[in-house]
Amino acid sequence: MASATQIAILFAGALCLLSLPGGAQSNAAATKFSVEGDVYCEVCRTNFINKLSQPMAGATVRLQCKGETEGNITYSLEGITDDKGQYHLTVEGDHGEDECEITLVRSSRPDCNVVPDEGWATKPTSRITLTKNSGFHDNTRKANPLGFTKKKADPQCAQLFKELEINPEEL
Incomplete structure (x- = not known):
């Protein structure tokens, strides 16, 4: 003994x-992480999700992690949204030393395929943390929603602008 x-x-x-x-x-x-997020069509060109925004099924997003040196892509993965406009990516490994973000790649709708490039929405991305050393208690990460826009706002947006007290000329 x-x-x-x-x-x-x-x-x-x-x-x-x-x-x-x-x-x-x-x-x-x-280590494996599950990254979840939403892609939508923003029909009013406000560059934020609102009650008229529509979930976009079949859109493509890319998760990319970059190291410290310029152009050093350490991990890349693409995914497609389901019928609710949601994507679910399984990420292999801990990327605590990397900067990781989700970007829009391809719209599934010809009428809503503009990537916002105005003001704060220039090159819209959603940064995520993919490491165990982050204070999160599980391996699921929720990314901020990302949206494509239409070339021209839909007519019903005028009422939304009134409700939100938005001047469409300032968008």
Whole structure:
């Protein structure tokens, strides 16, 4: 029968082995994250989701993680939205040293295929954190919604602009 001292030594040895760099790398490689988000058609060209925005089924988004040096793409993955305009991506590995973001790639609607490029919506992206060392308690990450716009606002937007007290000339 093992003594308490022998058990303590075995336990300490196991902890040391787990802290070795090889053990940490295999743990990071085994990490998986689920990234979820929405893509919509913004029919009023307000560049924010509103009650007239429509979920966009079949749109393509890209998740891309970049390292510290310019052009160093460390991870890339594309996904397509379901019939509710939602995408679900499974990301392999911990990307704590990278800057990761979701971007719009392709619209599924010819009438709503403009990527906003005005004001704050220039190159719309949703940044996400893909590391265990972030304070999040699970592996699911929710990205901010992203939207394509129509070339011209729909006629029913006039009422929305009144309700929101928006001057469409300032958009």
